[in-house]
Amino acid sequence: MIKFHPSEEILQQFAVGDLSPALSVVVATHVDMCSHCAKQVQEIEHLMAEKFSQTAKGIGSSQMDTMLEQIFASNEPAYQVIQDTDNIISLEGKRFKLPATLARQKDRIGPWSKVPGKLYRAPVNLGSGECMNLIYMDEGSSVPEHTHKGQEATLVINGVFHDESGEYRDGDFILMNSHDQHAPQTQNEDCLTLAVLDAPMHFTSGISRLLNPFSSLFFR
Amino acid sequence: MHTMQQNEDTRRMTKSPPTTSGTDSPEHLASLLARVAATQCRAAFSELFAYFAPRLQAYGTRQFGNEQIAADLVQETMTNVWHKAHLFKADKGSPATWIFTIARNIRFDFLRKNKHRQHDLSADDLWPILAEQNESLDDDYALDHDVLMQEITEYYQQLPDNQRLVIEKIYLEGKSQQEVSDSLGIPLGTVKSRTRLALQKLREMIVNHD
Numbered sequence: 001m002i003k004f005h006p007s008e009e010i011l012q013q014f015a016v017g018d019l020s021p022a023l024s025v026v027v028a029t030h031v032d033m034c035s036h037c038a039k040q041v042q043e044i045e046h047l048m049a050e051k052f053s054q055t056a057k058g059i060g061s062s063q064m065d066t067m068l069e070q071i072f073a074s075n076e077p078a079y080q081v082i083q084d085t086d087n088i089i090s091l092e093g094k095r096f097k098l099p100a101t102l103a104r105q106k107d108r109i110g111p112w113s114k115v116p117g118k119l120y121r122a123p124v125n126l127g128s129g130e131c132m133n134l135i136y137m138d139e140g141s142s143v144p145e146h147t148h149k150g151q152e153a154t155l156v157i158n159g160v161f162h163d164e165s166g167e168y169r170d171g172d173f174i175l176m177n178s179h180d181q182h183a184p185q186t187q188n189e190d191c192l193t194l195a196v197l198d199a200p201m202h203f204t205s206g207i208s209r210l211l212n213p214f215s216s217l218f219f220r
Numbered sequence: 221m222h223t224m225q226q227n228e229d230t231r232r233m234t235k236s237p238p239t240t241s242g243t244d245s246p247e248h249l250a251s252l253l254a255r256v257a258a259t260q261c262r263a264a265f266s267e268l269f270a271y272f273a274p275r276l277q278a279y280g281t282r283q284f285g286n287e288q289i290a291a292d293l294v295q296e297t298m299t300n301v302w303h304k305a306h307l308f309k310a311d312k313g314s315p316a317t318w319i320f321t322i323a324r325n326i327r328f329d330f331l332r333k334n335k336h337r338q339h340d341l342s343a344d345d346l347w348p349i350l351a352e353q354n355e356s357l358d359d360d361y362a363l364d365h366d367v368l369m370q371e372i373t374e375y376y377q378q379l380p381d382n383q384r385l386v387i388e389k390i391y392l393e394g395k396s397q398q399e400v401s402d403s404l405g406i407p408l409g410t411v412k413s414r415t416r417l418a419l420q421k422l423r424e425m426i427v428n429h430d
Contacts, residue, residue, distance in 0.1 A: 017328040025345075025346070048324075049313075050316070056275050057278035057281055064270070070299075080344060101346065128332075
């Protein structure tokens with residue numbers, strides 16, 4: 001049972017496409033694992049679409065005709081297939097099944113390196129300049145207490161870890177800001193997590209965010 | 221008599237807002253998408269275009285603050301609708317939701333291409349709404365395969381020519397959908413939608429016969 005979910009605000013920003021690439025991957029992976037949030041995202045998309053349907057902007061009829069002609073003459077766009085076959089990663093003799101979104105990023109997972117404290121880390125390079133890592137905590141491992149400069153989003157892919165405020169299991173999503181101090185550790189079980197540091201909450205290309213027509217829907 | 225007249229008027233009035241009229245109803249829009257998927261019907265697509273293009277233009281203008289980029293978004297979104305209409309699943313949401321999510325994905329990629337990041341994560345990685353489920357036949361086809369092999373010869377000749385041809389090649393000649401697409405020179409999406417429609421029809425015939 002997943003106990004920790006992204007806020008409605010984050011799901012909203014995810015659904016309109018306003019989260020950064022890395023945070024989008026973390027949220028999309030949580031949504032893969034969480035039917036509750038999957039349903040909420042669907043509902044948000046439905047609301048957005050209703051709003052989208054309500055406003056039209058006239059296009060000249062000659063432009064409409066030109067566009068139609070170009071569409072009828074166009075080639076079929078590149079064919080995309082979902083490959084579900086290759087979704088396993090191995091580490092320290094253990095195998096982990098990746099949720100669909102993360103499995104699609106498998107080629108972007110870099111080599112594992114050992115970090116003091118029985119931890120392992122592999123970067124996930126999305127090409128967006130963000131710091132995203134898979135972090136594996138072996139049994140009985142601990143991360144020294146720390147704070148974050150910015151925000152840290154963490155998703156438990158498999159296993160369980162604890163910190164001062166609770167216990168986190170498969171699918172749990174945790175967002176910490178610079179005021180949160182924590183010291184994650186594992187006990188009798190290991191844990192694989194996906195983490196983004198300094199995750200920007202907003203997609204930062206200024207004007208698009210200001211013009212976002214949907215922000216009024218949830219933020220009043 | 222007077223009361224009836226009033227009812228008539230009320231009925232006409234409730235019908236007047238465009239969003240509730242028959243031609244803009246989700247059911248009607250879905251049927252247009254089905255016609256595009258099955259027969260690449262240009263008239264059906266033109267009707268979809270007339271309804272959605274101005275809405276996409278408004279969405280794009282709000283997002284980008286630029287009419288030209290908005291027009292590009294309209295063009296790219298509707299090009300996908302034209303070629304990928306067979307991927308619309310009426311049981312998973314309305315046509316407006318499907319088309320909105322396609323536009324949302326294109327916007328996500330537009331904003332990143334503007335930053336010259338060609339190899340960045342793409343929206344399709346996050347929301348694979350335009351990906352085919354699998355190269356092979358979908359599961360529900362596979363389940364029916366044995367039944368169809370027994371009954372198919374009896375019924376398939378009653379199918380429309382274009383569907384019968386596809387079914388013949390796949391089920392009797394054992395060709396893949398891609399091979400059928402290549403040999404007939406029609407898009408893979410069309411092969412898939414014709415297969416789907418033909419199997420639906422066959423299923424109905426078999427059920428009705430039993």
